[in-house]
Each structure stands twice: as structure tokens, then as C-alpha cells.
Amino acid sequence: MEYKEWRHIFKLDPAKEISTEALEKVCESGTDAIIIGGSDGVTLDNVIDLLMRVRRYAVPVALEVSTIESITPGFDFYFIPSVLNSTDTKWVKDLHHAAMKEFGEVMNWEEIITEGYCILNPDCKAANLTNAKLPESAEEIIAYAQMVEHMFKFPIFYMEYSGIYGDVEVVQKVSEGLERTQLFYGGGIQTEAQAREMGAYADTIIVGNHVYENLEEALKTVKAVQ
Numbered sequence: 001m002e003y004k005e006w007r008h009i010f011k012l013d014p015a016k017e018i019s020t021e022a023l024e025k026v027c028e029s030g031t032d033a034i035i036i037g038g039s040d041g042v043t044l045d046n047v048i049d050l051l052m053r054v055r056r057y058a059v060p061v062a063l064e065v066s067t068i069e070s071i072t073p074g075f076d077f078y079f080i081p082s083v084l085n086s087t088d089t090k091w092v093k094d095l096h097h098a099a100m101k102e103f104g105e106v107m108n109w110e111e112i113i114t115e116g117y118c119i120l121n122p123d124c125k126a127a128n129l130t131n132a133k134l135p136e137s138a139e140e141i142i143a144y145a146q147m148v149e150h151m152f153k154f155p156i157f158y159m160e161y162s163g164i165y166g167d168v169e170v171v172q173k174v175s176e177g178l179e180r181t182q183l184f185y186g187g188g189i190q191t192e193a194q195a196r197e198m199g200a201y202a203d204t205i206i207v208g209n210h211v212y213e214n215l216e217e218a219l220k221t222v223k224a225v226q
């Protein structure tokens with residue numbers, strides 16, 4: 001599966017503005033893929049609009065599903081998060097159940113990739129939305145990663161520090177315990193050095209916010225991991 005080779009992903013928020021010039025730079029940066037996803041303000045219209053604009057380029061594009069209403073055909077992959085440290089079962093499995101009931105028969109399982117999510121920034125939008133309970137130690141995070149690898153057998157474990165740069169020692173420890181599961185790291189990557197540091201342990205790094213804050217610096221994170 002192609003996504004297993006990805007080292008670098010830019011995550012674009014359909015609720016945020018991006019100019020044609022900036023989008024071209026992102027899509028032609030050499031990144032392995034674009035994920036379209038966000039925590040609020042995601043609508044079918046803004047998802048389709050951004051998908052069409054990204055589709056002008058050769059880069060693979062995935063939808064990270066956060067609302068059933070914004071699901072639309074045309075993506076290469078659909079990433080389905082299950083937020084393991086949410087205290088609300090909606091984000092762990094209820095939305096998934098509802099989606100299965102509605103679309104189960106037409107789902108193409110080659111395109112659907114499940115992610116075991118662990119939210120690690122208590123102040124990010126996703127933490128609020130999902131009522132995430134922050135792990136209190138590295139051991140707790142490692143236990144989630146081990147659940148993903150050995151119990152749930154999701155292909156991806158996602159350490160989501162969205163908005164802040166995470167703890168590299170914890171990322172290292174988590175990565176050492178994973179054999180089959182692909183480790184995604186996302187959060188606060190702004191520089192080439194940070195991309196290289198997290199990319200040394202994570203299989204795949206995800207750069208989001210910085211695309212909108214300092215595009216030129218964000219673009220440099222691509223070659224740091226390839």
C-alpha cells in the first residue's frame with residue numbers, strides 16, 4: 001500500500017484560505033501526500049472545493065474524516081481516526097458505526113485506512129471536541145500504541161500534538177515498541193531541524209499550521225525527511 005511509504009504529509013484545513021500560488025508550492029513541494037482535514041468548520045462544500053484544487057497536481061490526496069457529511073468520492077484514501085483517549089464514545093466508535101450503517105455496502109476497503117489517535121495537546125481543538133483525557137505519563141501513551149499494534153491492529157498510530165511541538169523522547173519510546181504499526185507524528189513542526197528530529201523516530205510526519213504561518217519555512221520540512 002502506497003501510504004506505507006509516505007514520510008511527509010502536509011495537512012490542509014478546508015476551513016482555512018490558501019492562495020493558488022501557495023497551494024501550488026505545497027502540492028509541488030515533493031511531499032508524499034496531502035491530507036485534507038480539520039476539527040471545525042469542515043463542510044462538504046469546502047472539502048470538495050479544496051479537493052478539486054489539489055487534484056490539479058499529481059500528489060496523492062486523502063480525506064481525514066471528521067464528519068460524515070463531508071465524505072465525498074474522489075480521494076485516494078480515507079483516513080478514519082478513532083480517538084483512543086477520548087472520553088466520548090462518539091469519537092472512538094459511534095461515528096464509525098453510523099458511517100458503516102449508511103455506507104458500509106459501498107465502502108472500498110482498499111481506500112479506507114484506520115488510525116488509532118492519541119491526542120496529546122490538551123489545548124487543541126480536537127482535544128476539546130472529543131473530550132480527550134490526556135495521558136499522564138509516557139507509559140500511558142505507549143500502552144495506547146501497544147493497543148493499536150496488538151489489540152485493534154489498526155495500520156496507523158497517530159501521536160497528535162496539534163499546535164505544539166511534542167516530546168521527542170516519548171516519540172522515540174513509542175516508535176521502539178512498534179513493529180507493524182506505522183507511526184504518524186503531527187504537531188508544531190516549523191523547521192527543517194524539527195522535521196528531521198521527529199522524522200528520525202516517526203515513520204511519517206505531518207505538517208499543518210505552519211503552511212499558513214510561514215510557508216517557505218514549512219516547505220523546507222519536506223527535504224528534511226526524504
Ligand code: 1GP
Pocket residue numbers: 011160161162163164185186187188189206207208209210
Ligand atoms: C494536525 O497533526 C497535525 O492534525 C499537524 O499539526 O498543525 O501543529 O502542524 P500542526
